[in-house]
Amino acid sequence: MPTVLITGAGRGLGLEFVRQYAADGWRVLACARDPGAAGLVEIAAKSEGRVTTHALDVGDHAAIEALAGELDGTAIDVLLNVAGTMGADSFASRGMGAQRFGRSDYDDWLQTFRVNVFGPMKMAEAFLPHVAASAGKTIVTLTSVVGSMASNLIGGLYAYRSSKAAANAVMKSMSVDLKRHGIIALPMHPGWAKTDMGGPKAPVEPVESVAGMRRVIAALAPEDAGRFLQYDGTELPW
Numbered sequence: 001m002p003t004v005l006i007t008g009a010g011r012g013l014g015l016e017f018v019r020q021y022a023a024d025g026w027r028v029l030a031c032a033r034d035p036g037a038a039g040l041v042e043i044a045a046k047s048e049g050r051v052t053t054h055a056l057d058v059g060d061h062a063a064i065e066a067l068a069g070e071l072d073g074t075a076i077d078v079l080l081n082v083a084g085t086m087g088a089d090s091f092a093s094r095g096m097g098a099q100r101f102g103r104s105d106y107d108d109w110l111q112t113f114r115v116n117v118f119g120p121m122k123m124a125e126a127f128l129p130h131v132a133a134s135a136g137k138t139i140v141t142l143t144s145v146v147g148s149m150a151s152n153l154i155g156g157l158y159a160y161r162s163s164k165a166a167a168n169a170v171m172k173s174m175s176v177d178l179k180r181h182g183i184i185a186l187p188m189h190p191g192w193a194k195t196d197m198g199g200p201k202a203p204v205e206p207v208e209s210v211a212g213m214r215r216v217i218a219a220l221a222p223e224d225a226g227r228f229l230q231y232d233g234t235e236l237p238w
């Protein structure tokens with residue numbers, strides 16, 4: 001039975017990943033700031049012990065290290081960094097009017113980096129032995145097409161964009177560095193998905209986004225390390 005560790009598992013795409021991997025018979029280590037989140041508890045209760053919940057704020061490096069220690073000896077086939085934030089401003093309600101030039105909140109910007117950039121990096125550093133010991137040897141971080149330089153034609157969204165561009169750079173370097181462990185690391189864009197973050201106008205349902213990403217992850221080969229892929233397998237420009 002393969003094992004997946006998912007951050008941000010309490011709602012949105014993270015919770016949908018938990019639902020789908022659990023339904024597929026995987027062992028799921030579901031990490032959330034609130035492991036008592038209703039949807040998560042319900043799935044775990046029906047899972048006959050295959051889904052376990054773990055309290056984890058990815059901005060808290062000591063907590064990441066503690067969880068890695070607790071799970072020492074557990075092989076993790078897929079490490080899935082889903083936890084992410086837009087910061088205090090909301091794309092769902094303000095669209096591209098969020099995080100406009102001249103209105104920067106630098107403390108909030110720094111917190112966005114702590115979650116979106118340092119979070120996946122610290123998770124990979126702490127859980128390297130668990131992933132290296134697995135058969136799957138895969139690390140995926142959900143970044144975003146808004147982190148793409150080539151696709152940025154309308155500006156704005158400074159904190160979120162720069163954090164996702166930085167997360168892309170992190171995953172690219174990681175893909176090179178971890179090849180010697182046989183690990184495939186890459187960033188992935190989930191599509192514009194209908195979650196609290198994506199908002200109600202988003203065209204992609206979470207079930208479709210996650211099913212697509214799971215298909216892409218299942219088909220990954222060593223040469224896919226460091227590619228920037230969308231949920232349907234399309235390659236995105238940096």
Ligand SMILES: NC(=O)c1ccc[n+]([C@@H]2O[C@H](COP(=O)([O-])OP(=O)(O)OC[C@H]3O[C@@H](n4cnc5c(N)ncnc54)[C@H](OP(=O)(O)O)[C@@H]3O)[C@@H](O)[C@H]2O)c1
Pocket residue numbers: 007008009010011012013014032033034056057058059081082083084085115142143144145189190191192193194195196197198199202
């Ligand atoms: N939806 C989209 O259209 C879209 C597009 C591109 C990329 N993405 C990326 O996909 C990922 C999932 O997004 P989503 O749409 O599911 O967003 P969401 O509905 O807003 O959910 C965000 C998730 O991240 C968690 N999170 C935030 N800060 C955290 C922290 N410090 N520690 C641990 N967990 C934390 C949240 O947990 P709490 O419940 O505790 O807040 C929640 O589970 C994010 O990385 C996002 O940037 C989404």
